[in-house]
Amino acid sequence: MNPRLNLRRKPHSGLSLMEMVLATALLASSGVALFTLVGQATQLARRAEERTVALQMAQSTMDEFLATGSNSELEMEGSFPSDPRWRYRIELSDVEATDQSESKLKRIVVSIDRTNERGGTASDTAVVSLVRWTSATKPPRQSPNDSVSPESSDGLPPDAFLPDTLSPTSLMQADSITP
DSSP states (O other): OOHHHHTSOOTTSSOOHHHHHHHHHHHHHHHHHHHHHHHHHHHHHHHHHHHHHHHHHHHHHHHHHHHHOBSSOSEEEEEETTEEEEEEEEEEEEOOOSSGGGTTEEEEEEEEEEBOTTSSBOTTSOOEEEEEEEEEEOOOOOOTTOOSOSSOTTSSOTTOBEESOSSOOEEEEEOOOOO
16 A cells, blocks of 8 residues: 555545634524523513512502501602612592492502612613502591590591501502603
């Protein structure tokens, strides 16, 4: 055998430059897509966490409102002492009824949003509204002969809004609102 014949390269013994460039481009595009998905998943997880926190705050605010009643205020606003970036708004309104027996129905809306560092509502933050309908009654007034102060027997003013029950029909809405 001739030694020169064995030194010859086989035509397909390795990868060509074109194959290496294509493989590298494919790997790079897959990496970019993967990192994009990880970034989006992180952002969506943060939004879900914010909505969960906002919904818990809304439920807590609604429960507190129902437990303490209201002095006929139709709207209340404020922030949470634990985290002033979170703000709440409570709206109380009468529900228009066709039947006079249902005229005491009230609609309570608790809205929660988070402000950004500049004071405005950030467009990517959670906004949650908790809506509850309940019938309302006023506490019984004290008779003039009672030795109790003008407040009712439970310590609330006579015009305080009190729910009939603490388990009314409720509907929860969690919507992200952008300005």
